[in-house]
């Protein structure tokens with residue numbers, strides 16, 4: 198099923214072979230973020246520094262409330278840090294406006310969530326073409342072909358015209374991964390992508406991520422699952438908003 202996930206990975210191969218110093222795919226510099234609540238400020242990130250190089254598979258672990266989702270939201274530009282800088286393929290997110298950031302994210306990052314977050318009212322194939330439309334990437338015909346191809350790679354081409362409610366949770370997560378790959382981003386960021394799946398389905402989804410890692414995609418995956426963390430090149434633990442060790 199997932200042994201040949203199609204990626205435009207020529208560039209990755211070239212970069213790896215050249216051995217040249219590379220811009221990190223993701224760079225987080227001295228990030229701070231607190232939530233302001235009536236009960237007071239809750240510090241969620243307290244000086245996070247992290248760099249992910251091309252093709253690295255990093256697992257982010259930590260207890261509930263440690264700050265993992267906050268880190269993901271800030272790293273993807275979905276949320277803003279109070280202080281600090283985020284660079285995605287060298288582009289300083291903090292210097293972009295909302296529209297520019299959304300577009301850069303759309304082209305450079307694929308984001309996968311715990312609860313899939315497919316649009317329920319449109320077909321699977323339309324869910325996958327949407328990021329291409331949003332970023333105005335590829336021709337209409339190419340978008341459809343590419344979406345079908347991605348669905349095929351995650352084993353769901355036969356279901357392309359179904360709505361999300363008509364497939365299982367594991368299948369929905371596969372579609373979410375296909376959608377995340379729509380614009381051939383250099384990094385996939387996933388926040389507990391198997392947290393809502395049974396263990397067998399979770400293992401299948403992780404096989405898919407592992408295959409993507411083998412093919413040179415950079416991966417940042419938040420997980421509670423030790424078996425997932427074992428597949429990573431690097432495991433980073435976040436404790437009370439700070440990175441522990443590493």
Ligand SMILES: Nc1ncnc2c1ncn2[C@@H]1O[C@H](COP(=O)(O)OP(=O)(O)O)[C@@H](O)[C@H]1O
Nearest residue numbers: 232234239241260261262263264265266267268
């Ligand atoms: N929207 C929010 N409002 C207030 N506090 C929040 C909000 N989101 C997260 N927090 C708090 O920030 C801390 C980090 O949360 P989170 O990043 O969701 O951690 P994790 O994903 O590791 O479970 C926790 O103390 C959590 O309660």
Ligand SMILES: [Mg+2]
Nearest residue numbers: 265266267388
């Ligand atoms: Mg979380």
